[in-house]
Amino acid sequence: MTNPDNNSSNGKPVFPQEKIKIACKRVNVYYGDKHAIRDVNLEIGKNEVTAFIGPSGCGKSTFLRCINRMNDTIDICRVEGEIEIDNENIYDKSLDVVLLRARVGMVFQKPNPFPKSIYDNVAYGPKIHGIASTKGELEGIVETSLKKAGLWEEVNDRLDQPGTGLSGGQQQRLCIARAIAVQPEIILMDEPCSALDPIATAKIEELIEELKENYTIVIVTHSMQQAARVSQKTAFFHLGDLVEYGETEDIFTNPVNKLTQDYITGRYG
Amino acid sequence: MTIDTKIKDRLLREGLPKRYAKEKRFKLMGKLSVYSAIGMLLVLFCTIVGNGYSAFQQTHLKLKIVLSADVIDPTNTHKKEDILRANYQGLVKQSLKEMFPEVRKRSEKKMLYQLISPGAAYQLQEMVMKNKNLIGQTVDIWVPANDDVDMFMKEIIDAKTPEAERRIKDNQILWIKSLEQVERIKLKFNTAFFTNGDSRDPELAGIMGSLMGSFYTMLVTLGLSFPLGVATAIYLEEFAPKNRWTDIVEVNINNLAAVPSIVFGLLGLGIFLNVAGLPRSAPIVGGMVLTLMTLPTIIISSRAALKSVPPSIRDAALGVGASKMQMVLHHVLPLAMPGMLTGSIIGMAQALGETAPLLMIGMVAFIVDVPGGFFDPSTVLPVQIYLWADSPERAFIERTSAAIIVLLGFLICMNAIAVLLRKKFETRW
Amino acid sequence: MSDEHTVKSFDGEINRLNDVIIEMASLTKEQVRDAVTVVVKRDSELAGEIIEKDPAINNLELESHELTMRLLALRQPVAIDLRNIVVSIKISSDLERIGDYAANVAKRALVLNQLPPVKQARTIKNMGRVTYDLLKDVIDAYEHQDVKKALDVWHRDEEVDDMYTSIFRELLTYMMEDTHNITACTHLLFIARNLERIGDHATNIAEDIHFMIKGKPPTGRRPMGDVDGEFDIFDH
Numbered sequence: 001m002t003n004p005d006n007n008s009s010n011g012k013p014v015f016p017q018e019k020i021k022i023a024c025k026r027v028n029v030y031y032g033d034k035h036a037i038r039d040v041n042l043e044i045g046k047n048e049v050t051a052f053i054g055p056s057g058c059g060k061s062t063f064l065r066c067i068n069r070m071n072d073t074i075d076i077c078r079v080e081g082e083i084e085i086d087n088e089n090i091y092d093k094s095l096d097v098v099l100l101r102a103r104v105g106m107v108f109q110k111p112n113p114f115p116k117s118i119y120d121n122v123a124y125g126p127k128i129h130g131i132a133s134t135k136g137e138l139e140g141i142v143e144t145s146l147k148k149a150g151l152w153e154e155v156n157d158r159l160d161q162p163g164t165g166l167s168g169g170q171q172q173r174l175c176i177a178r179a180i181a182v183q184p185e186i187i188l189m190d191e192p193c194s195a196l197d198p199i200a201t202a203k204i205e206e207l208i209e210e211l212k213e214n215y216t217i218v219i220v221t222h223s224m225q226q227a228a229r230v231s232q233k234t235a236f237f238h239l240g241d242l243v244e245y246g247e248t249e250d251i252f253t254n255p256v257n258k259l260t261q262d263y264i265t266g267r268y269g
Numbered sequence: 270m271t272i273d274t275k276i277k278d279r280l281l282r283e284g285l286p287k288r289y290a291k292e293k294r295f296k297l298m299g300k301l302s303v304y305s306a307i308g309m310l311l312v313l314f315c316t317i318v319g320n321g322y323s324a325f326q327q328t329h330l331k332l333k334i335v336l337s338a339d340v341i342d343p344t345n346t347h348k349k350e351d352i353l354r355a356n357y358q359g360l361v362k363q364s365l366k367e368m369f370p371e372v373r374k375r376s377e378k379k380m381l382y383q384l385i386s387p388g389a390a391y392q393l394q395e396m397v398m399k400n401k402n403l404i405g406q407t408v409d410i411w412v413p414a415n416d417d418v419d420m421f422m423k424e425i426i427d428a429k430t431p432e433a434e435r436r437i438k439d440n441q442i443l444w445i446k447s448l449e450q451v452e453r454i455k456l457k458f459n460t461a462f463f464t465n466g467d468s469r470d471p472e473l474a475g476i477m478g479s480l481m482g483s484f485y486t487m488l489v490t491l492g493l494s495f496p497l498g499v500a501t502a503i504y505l506e507e508f509a510p511k512n513r514w515t516d517i518v519e520v521n522i523n524n525l526a527a528v529p530s531i532v533f534g535l536l537g538l539g540i541f542l543n544v545a546g547l548p549r550s551a552p553i554v555g556g557m558v559l560t561l562m563t564l565p566t567i568i569i570s571s572r573a574a575l576k577s578v579p580p581s582i583r584d585a586a587l588g589v590g591a592s593k594m595q596m597v598l599h600h601v602l603p604l605a606m607p608g609m610l611t612g613s614i615i616g617m618a619q620a621l622g623e624t625a626p627l628l629m630i631g632m633v634a635f636i637v638d639v640p641g642g643f644f645d646p647s648t649v650l651p652v653q654i655y656l657w658a659d660s661p662e663r664a665f666i667e668r669t670s671a672a673i674i675v676l677l678g679f680l681i682c683m684n685a686i687a688v689l690l691r692k693k694f695e696t697r698w
Numbered sequence: 699m700s701d702e703h704t705v706k707s708f709d710g711e712i713n714r715l716n717d718v719i720i721e722m723a724s725l726t727k728e729q730v731r732d733a734v735t736v737v738v739k740r741d742s743e744l745a746g747e748i749i750e751k752d753p754a755i756n757n758l759e760l761e762s763h764e765l766t767m768r769l770l771a772l773r774q775p776v777a778i779d780l781r782n783i784v785v786s787i788k789i790s791s792d793l794e795r796i797g798d799y800a801a802n803v804a805k806r807a808l809v810l811n812q813l814p815p816v817k818q819a820r821t822i823k824n825m826g827r828v829t830y831d832l833l834k835d836v837i838d839a840y841e842h843q844d845v846k847k848a849l850d851v852w853h854r855d856e857e858v859d860d861m862y863t864s865i866f867r868e869l870l871t872y873m874m875e876d877t878h879n880i881t882a883c884t885h886l887l888f889i890a891r892n893l894e895r896i897g898d899h900a901t902n903i904a905e906d907i908h909f910m911i912k913g914k915p916p917t918g919r920r921p922m923g924d925v926d927g928e929f930d931i932f933d934h
Contacts, residue, residue, distance in 0.1 A: 251777075253777060254912075254914065261778060265703065268704065
């Protein structure tokens with residue numbers, strides 16, 4: 001057994017400068033006294049799907065939530081280091097968090113549509129940001145967002161019905177449509193399929209594949225098969241450390257680090 | 270270690286009756302307590318309704334009154350003041366005299382006049398004031414009987430008791446009997462109870478004054494405590510940093526909810542009356558005092574309602590880039606509203622039934638007039654009940670119960686509204 | 699494997715697969731050894747045994763394929779497990795081919811035994827021994843997850859190739875000298891060719907072992923200098 005830090009950089013993918021969408025530099029996160037993320041350096045490529053895997057409590061979700069500063073809402077949470085999106089530090093004092101979240105959308109573990117109509121769910125984001133100036137424009141945004149989320153065919157005749165009345169998979173796609181409606185550059189997904197059945201999961205995975213063309217996607221998942229299926233790059237976190245980061249193919253055929261190997265092959269005790 | 274299946278089976282079987290017996294006993298105890306609670310409630314309701322339902326009827330006498338112009342408007346001025354000042358009492362007495370011409374003795378006459386409520390003269394006056402054309406005509410009108418007559422008619426005063434111990438004398442009974450024969454005395458619906466203010470005469474006393482007092486007081490309480498309480502709850506729950514200072518505030522709010530209500534009355538007396546110089550006995554002050562009392566309840570229930578909104582909704586709103594304020598106003602508040610409303614209505618119901626703090630600020634005064642605004646002196650329903658319960662007249666007992674019925678009716682309505690609101694706005698997510 | 703899976707039955711199934719491969723390997727090893735013996739000692743009876751035993755190897759291959767399919771379908775293996783299983787498929791078919799070659803050698807030996815003996819049997823014996831050693835070592839390497847040994851086999855294959863070339867030339871000369879030798883020499887040539895193929899398959903297996911353990915095929919034609927110093931996560 002050797003020090004995992006030696007190897008964490010071994011397989012790290014190197015991006016040309018113009019391909020880097022998110023660059024994290026020496027990111028540390030503390031929950032009160034607990035050091036939740038240790039010195040993570042990571043670059044995420046444009047129009048790619050990057051998966052974060054790792055055992056529960058390894059900090060992958062925490063790290064994901066740093067990217068759109070969702071951790072701000074937790075009083076005891078403190079973030080150090082820099083996260084740059086297009087070379088702009090999102091933890092800079094001059095950056096407004098509302099603007100950041102309009103650029104970085106998020107989809108959560110449990111489908112959480114607002115208890116409002118399907119239309120209102122999707123229209124909410126553009127409305128508060130003032131993206132659409134007329135009603136027609138707003139309707140257009142709702143339609144394209146629902147189409148992009150692959151939900152339009154299923155719901156176009158009942159847009160005024162509550163979003164909570166849809167099935168779990170449809171709700172999650174509605175949440176994706178809601179995120180897309182704000183026209184973000186990055187979509188963060190925090191275990192988006194953990195509450196869904198395999199068919200709904202497959203639909204979401206197919207959707208992720210399509211969305212990749214226009215968005216940079218970061219996905220946290222407990223299912224390693226899912227990470228293997230949808231992502232181009234995979235990062236393995238363990239106890240707050242980024243243990244290994246590389247091409248998904250390499251991680252799942254020939255991981256460099258023993259911890260990664262043990263985790264993905266099911267030898268993790 | 271494994272036990273033989275047969276032995277295990279036997280052991281389990283042996284223990285089974287004991288387990289089931291325990292469960293049965295527990296269920297029985299539960300049922301018993303529920304039934305005893307229902308029983309007590311029933312007894313309470315039966316007593317109150319049994320005592321009070323008769324107050325909704327009142328004995329009236331039919332009098333034939335000659336509204337002679339000589340008495341009402343002797344100088345023929347048609348002036349308001351003159352008509353107002355006329356001797357209506359005399360007209361009523363005259364009418365009684367004509368009905369029973371055989372009564373001559375002064376003492377007997379007095380007893381005869383006692384059959385009629387003093388309110389009869391006012392009723393007459395009001396009637397004439399409304400329609401001056403009646404002057405000079407002869408009218409048949411129903412006027413309220415005295416409370417003692419009322420009690421006799423409702424058989425609460427027993428004719429068999431010795432005359433000396435009876436408030437209704439033998440000859441009065443005779444007159445009543447003779448009036449009954451010509452159907453000039455009977456029980457009618459007691460409108461006065463719902464339209465009049467308080468009075469020393471039970472037959473004239475009504476709950477309108479205290480009802481309006483309660484209404485204005487509640488209006489002030491609701492208008493102040495709901496926005497204040499909800500705003501406090503939102504600030505504490507959503508915006509305030511969690512530190513020692515907010516902890517202290519929280520503990521104090523919880524403590525306030527447990528403070529005896531009379532203390533709030535003292536506070537109101539000390540600050541609203543003595544320092545701020547607001548009028549005594551006024552709904553505005555009552556409302557403010559009750560606001561102090563209900564605020565903790567509303568704050569606590571509102572905070573609970575806010576807490577019950579799932580964090581996933583907050584995440585969702587923040588995730589699409591809503592500001593904190595937008596998150597609260599657009600998503601959290603609508604979801605928490607039913608809970609807040611329920612809490613507030615229950616707080617209001619509590620305030621509606623409150624007496625102690627109002628005693629301190631003078632809302633216990635005897636006030637005949639129906640209040641017309643927030644600054645008029647008034648009482649409230651529970652205080653009215655307290656006042657009547659204290660009165661010696663036999664007829665006030667039934668009125669006390671009747672007022673309780675009305676108060677309970679209001680409370681039931683408010684709670685029903687709370688339940689309905691919760692049902693209606695409850696959203697599943 | 700060094701560590702155990704959290705799900706123990708997964709280990710059981712992988713071990714069963716490896717056992718089948720090893721059983722197949724030792725059977726194949728014996729077949730090759732006996733085939734060479736048949737040629738050298740002109741033992742027709744043994745040749746018959748070899749031909750009879752060949753289907754057993756085929757059956758083992760089928761069994762290993764079944765186990766592999768099952769593991770792939772039910773366990774979704776990744777990383778080392780995935781490589782182990784994929785390599786098992788390849789090794790089993792290599793071994794099956796080797797078995798076939800051994801049987802073919804035995805069949806040709808039966809024909810040779812009907813003809814007068816040829817001098818070249820000695821050279822064939824040498825080549826047979828070298829090939830057998832190659833096979834034996836590669837199977838050892840598989841059993842013990844030994845990359846070094848596997849690489850060693852991979853390099854030694856050249857030796858077999860060289861021997862084959864020289865035997866080929868020799869036999870060609872004999873055939874030109876005396877046309878009566880042509881039948882026997884042709885059979886010998888094919889036997890040599892079969893042995894050379896066995897060597898190639900052994901090399902394939904060596905490559906597979908390297909891939910299984912290292913995650914990549916061996917590179918270059920010379921021993922890699924960094925092998926010893928390389929960080930080996932499976933070294934325990």
